Amino acid sequence: MALLVNSDRFKSDFDALAQIGATGDGGVNRPALSEAHLAARRWFLARAAEAGLETRLDSASNHSAILRSPHPEARTLLLGSHTDSVPNGGRFDGALGVIAALEALRTVKDAGMALPFHLEAIDFTDEEGTLVGLLGSRAITGGLSQEALKSPRGGRAALAAGLARAGLAEAGLLAARRDPQSIAGYLELHIEQGPRLVQSAVAIGVVTGIVGIRSFRLAYHGKANHAGTTPMEARSDASLGASAFVLTAREMVMRDYSGCVVNVGQMAFKPGAFNIIPGLAELALEFRAPDAPQLADLEKALLGLAQVVGRQYRLKLSVEPLDTCVPAPMSARAQAAITAAADSLALTHTALPSGAGHDAQSLAPFTDAGMIFIPSQDGVSHSPREFSEWEACMNGANVLLRAALKMCEADGR
């Protein structure tokens, strides 16, 4: 089977979608359930209908194009991603996976193939977390709770306004859950958003799993005092603990936790005057690890280090745990299908974890989930400068198509 997607149709649709919410600098501004995002989704359903595909809109606002198997009771193989963007983001993140999924369905339809699974190209709601984070994919897999909706990332007001714009009821978000028995698997094509594939000149990344993420707010407590009259050796300066933690946490992760990352993305000294020694230094800590044991290990090591640093400078440390996102290993079956698809196209490939979150992490505990990465120029993402060569996009779409067919072969009914 030497099926390939239609490059012209794929490119024309990718470019058309990039015009919706275009920011004029190569990027798009399509936050979840914004007018631009709603327009993009209407366009997607219209393109699906034009191709003779069935369309579906669920109560969590997930938009789908469906190619039915001749077997009415067939399970559904989901292919998807998202059309929402971060504010002033790039035109590849999410959109590429949705258009490639649509194109895969059209290609199979054009070839007149009868598959053992229904194929569903799905555009999940709010992957980027403008309102809730992985809203649509969590909704269909039962990963969304009443709780999460009470204190959404973007605030209650933004969620209510978004739901109103989309004509959605909050109850519908929880009602969108599907039966896992009805789902045969999930495949997602996405740009890497990092530099590894580009740097190693490999065409396809076979994602082994999506890293787990933990975040904490740490605060070192010293004593605010006059920065002129207090001798250096008499100070209890909170800035020292925070600064030493930033440096030693990085060193520790690079030395002992290969494959993990740590970031201190916010820092504030209080009271915050030129002439007052910081009595308080607050910092935002986030770290990621590819699997649960490493994530737990890393947490213990970083919090232990924070304590050691505090003692060194005679500062009290307070630790506030924030979000946890558990690691999501990709299924071996899906990884094998992606690898075989890349091999069938003579494309170089490598196994690698995803450092970023994706809808696939919602699907991983629910069904056989797999992800395909293609190279991101300079590793840039969430920026209008986000770019992937069209050849790389084509490679990704063809691997998605063929991996879907491999999933059918491997688990046909």
Added chain:
Amino acid sequence: MALLVNSDRFKSDFDALAQIGATGDGGVNRPALSEAHLAARRWFLARAAEAGLETRLDSASNHSAILRSPHPEARTLLLGSHTDSVPNGGRFDGALGVIAALEALRTVKDAGMALPFHLEAIDFTDEEGTLVGLLGSRAITGGLSQEALKSPRGGRAALAAGLARAGLAEAGLLAARRDPQSIAGYLELHIEQGPRLVQSAVAIGVVTGIVGIRSFRLAYHGKANHAGTTPMEARSDASLGASAFVLTAREMVMRDYSGCVVNVGQMAFKPGAFNIIPGLAELALEFRAPDAPQLADLEKALLGLAQVVGRQYRLKLSVEPLDTCVPAPMSARAQAAITAAADSLALTHTALPSGAGHDAQSLAPFTDAGMIFIPSQDGVSHSPREFSEWEACMNGANVLLRAALKMCEADGR
């Protein structure tokens, strides 16, 4: 001459002043030209008048009590400090020096002494810089410029409102300048606001000079990027430069610049999200040195260090110079008078620089200026917890009185 101030009268006035703008926790809230500050100054002039002293209010709102010499053309020896406070400050900072100056004049008057100088107890306007900073002392010494009034520390609106409350015209601030030939010297009693006298159990600090202060805004520029997908070794993380600078600047000053201090009182990472590597790290740098050559040396060393640290982490450094406050050495004549006064009272004393700014620094280039420090409990200041033992305050007032008489002896006409 065994003159001593009247302890009861001094204490009673000190306590009465502490009631004006009292915050109920031992502190006072008398920002410059606030209603509480204006009330404190009216009270001061009333107390001076009750003591039979001449009173004077200049066009910069400096409030004075004057004891005339029998020689009409005598020069004036100024004794003073300020009655304004930082917001929610302590009751000793400034107020002690004003009441001690008033008490010194009353003591000389009561003793019926004829001095070769007029004595003037002066309450300078806005030492703390709520509006302009050393406003009154700069006004009389010509250290105030039209420029400085255009962009005052507290903003134009606050200055205009304060001047209106006090019934002052902006032009009057510049017109308050006095003829240096008319001034015989300046002495100021103040709490140390640091822990050195308390820690060494010494009664009197003979201030050698007021440190110079320089401040800069530094910024390290890296590259904001995804904190999950960007490998640790591929990052250009601005937080690393800022953190390393905080630690190495402190080490350098403690090792190589004894008597100097450095502070990083503000820090901000941008864009400032848990999951974004800081592309920009801004910090507020302030350092102080006792004399001009050391201040220049220290500046060169710290800015050089900031560059080295930037290169080490492959970050660009930008440097924005802000305020400079030149070091103000105290006069040898005034220091000798203070030392002799302490000796005459059998009080232990030590020479030490002032790490904080004071009105005496405006006077230093203008006349023979000297400062007397007394111990501050725990070195705390600018806080309701600011405290000095009453015995220490009495020691200070008596040293002020006798140092004033020594100035008369040393330079009588």
